[in-house]
Amino acid sequence: MGERDAGTVKMVLPGRPEFLLVARLATSGVGLRADLTVDDIEDLKVAVAEACTNVINHAFDDSVKAADRVIKLRMSVGNGEMTVEVEDEGRGFDPKELERSKRNGLDGKGGLGFGLMQELTDTFRVESAPGSGTRVIMVKRATR
Amino acid sequence: MGERDAGTVKMVLPGRPEFLLVARLATSGVGLRADLTVDDIEDLKVAVAEACTNVINHAFDDSVKAADRVIKLRMSVGNGEMTVEVEDEGRGFDPKELERSKRNGLDGKGGLGFGLMQELTDTFRVESAPGSGTRVIMVKRATR
Amino acid sequence: MQEGETVRIQTRDVDDRTAVCRVAGELDAYTAPELRDALVALVELGKIWVVADLTELTYLDSTGLGILVGTAKQCRQAGGDLSVACARRNLLKIFQISGTQEILNVVADVEAATARLGELCEAHSADSGEEAT
Amino acid sequence: MQEGETVRIQTRDVDDRTAVCRVAGELDAYTAPELRDALVALVELGKIWVVADLTELTYLDSTGLGILVGTAKQCRQAGGDLSVACARRNLLKIFQISGTQEILNVVADVEAATARLGELCEAHSADSGEEAT
Ligand SMILES: Nc1ncnc2c1ncn2[C@@H]1O[C@H](COP(=O)(O)OP(=O)(O)O)[C@@H](O)[C@H]1O
Ligand SMILES: Nc1ncnc2c1ncn2[C@@H]1O[C@H](COP(=O)(O)OP(=O)(O)O)[C@@H](O)[C@H]1O
Numbered sequence A, B: 001m002g003e004r005d006a007g008t009v010k011m012v013l014p015g016r017p018e019f020l021l022v023a024r025l026a027t028s029g030v031g032l033r034a035d036l037t038v039d040d041i042e043d044l045k046v047a048v049a050e051a052c053t054n055v056i057n058h059a060f061d062d063s064v065k066a067a068d069r070v071i072k073l074r075m076s077v078g079n080g081e082m083t084v085e086v087e088d089e090g091r092g093f094d095p096k097e098l099e100r101s102k103r104n105g106l107d108g109k110g111g112l113g114f115g116l117m118q119e120l121t122d123t124f125r126v127e128s129a130p131g132s133g134t135r136v137i138m139v140k141r142a143t144r
Numbered sequence C, D: 001m002q003e004g005e006t007v008r009i010q011t012r013d014v015d016d017r018t019a020v021c022r023v024a025g026e027l028d029a030y031t032a033p034e035l036r037d038a039l040v041a042l043v044e045l046g047k048i049w050v051v052a053d054l055t056e057l058t059y060l061d062s063t064g065l066g067i068l069v070g071t072a073k074q075c076r077q078a079g080g081d082l083s084v085a086c087a088r089r090n091l092l093k094i095f096q097i098s099g100t101q102e103i104l105n106v107v108a109d110v111e112a113a114t115a116r117l118g119e120l121c122e123a124h125s126a127d128s129g130e131e132a133t
Helices: A017-033 A038-059 A096-104 A112-120 B017-033 B038-059 B096-104 B112-120 C032-044 C062-077 C089-097 C110-132 D032-044 D062-077 D089-097 D110-132
Strands: A007-014 A070-078 A081-088 A123-128 A134-141 B007-014 B070-078 B081-088 B123-128 B134-141 C007-015 C018-027 C049-053 C057-060 C081-085 D007-015 D018-027 D049-053 D057-060 D081-085
Touching (some): A017 A038, A017 A081, A038 A070, A038 A081, A038 A134, A038 D057, A038 D062, A038 D089, A112 A123, A112 D062, B017 B070, B017 B081, B038 B070, B038 B081, B038 C057, B038 C062, B038 C089, B112 B123, B112 C062, C018 C032, C049 C062, C049 C110, C081 C110, D018 D032, D018 D110, D032 D062, D049 D062, D049 D110, D081 D110
Parallel strands (some): C018 C049, C018 C057, C049 C081, D018 D049, D049 D081
Antiparallel strands (some): A007 A070, A070 A081, A081 A134, A123 A134, B081 B134, B123 B134, C007 C018
16 A cells, blocks of 8 residues: 555644644554554654654744744655654754763753654654754654 | 634645545544544544545546645634634535535435535535635534 | 554355445545445345444444445345444434435344344335235 | 543552552643643652552653653652553553663552562662661
């Protein structure tokens, strides 16, 4: 099914915690159509939620109007895998800082989110730079 | 919660049956945030799926490329209700024809989809004209 | 079972003219073709008395209704009928507002559906008998 | 219960220093504040031995983990500890890859978690005893 029925779902969600559920449910729905297993879908739901939670927690300065704090999701199915992109037009950051924050782990401030995204997906990439927004790209392969 | 947490979720889905599930799941997620009851959410899921099924079945001529056959969904929460708009840029039709097709009911060809949308929502409106796409607007009030 | 994990269809013969078709999961325009094929095959095999067991179905819309109504007609044309077993509130509402409760002989469970088909069969034989006299 | 129908939290005292906090449903950045408030209140009331019963939790991510780790630290600072009861595969994976299995004393059920806290309490008393001598 994965190969024949390639397709892309795009979403724009308010960057607020109450809409994380919608991101997870959409991930479930697209994941089923990508022939992911139930376990793989659970993993991807967490990875997607982590990326969205980061947008909510880190992307926007207080100056940004509520209506402009949005999360853009792009989920595509095809070639036996599911790809999710989570994008914001927020403050961005230097991904090189990640290594440092990762080492802090749970004891420091953060780093856990990206760690989970990396472990729970097959491919994981962050594109970001201070002042130019952030895009996280994650791929989960259908294993059945 | 409904009043404070107003917000809008926008989606673009491929106009194909396998993505109806994604539309229903998103409806569930937003419905929960709109404080709809489980029964009201079930009703709205059917109404949304009917509108999407119509896009899949009726909106596009064979000449339209697969990538352009999309369903646009807009779900918003606020004022104790949830509003869903289902839109396509397909062939459109004359809503006046609806009354006729409704009378045919199950015995004729169709009319059932719009009938269900009307019965399962609190407010229901169709905007369409031949050649200019279709938009269905449905409102479900939170009863709890 | 997770929501949306497609539809699951099982058919079971009761006698050479009667079968129960159990439809679990979600029935929409994506999963409906599978049910349509199963029901067409059933009627072609001469099962013209069909119980559609929807007691484990969680989602139904006009596409599924269309298939059930179409099958009911086919059955009746062949001298049989169809009865739906369903007790879920959200689905009963769909039968009700679409006005298909009677045409589909909607009852609460498979036992009642089988009994309903028995009644219809008897009425049918009686009719034929009357015509014959 | 429908997916996403929020989190449900129940706390139950075992003795004047021990409590079980049962967290069912989904724990994300939306529902986590409710758990944080419940756990903070518990520790403030002197319940420094806490079982976090996640056996009916279906979703957990870094926000929930952060609250559990924070509470475990608070408990330990006050001379107690926290133990998580959880047997769901997808959640165990989250504890495992985040390296929080040990710090959170993750075990399979409430009984094992209570036993684990008992051990830790004894070890603690023994330590204090040693220190005292
Ligand atoms: N969307 C984003 N916009 C701006 N900064 C971000 C974004 N996502 C992550 N970051 C930065 O990367 C850091 C590490 O993120 P993460 O690993 O998820 O841990 P945490 O969110 O717990 O800090 C964050 O603390 C933040 O500084
Ligand atoms: N999105 C659409 N684009 C074009 N035509 C539509 C659209 N939605 C509905 N229609 C027209 O309205 C008619 C009635 O729709 P409906 O009540 O859902 O019944 P059915 O889909 O079973 O025909 C359809 O047969 C079709 O001609």
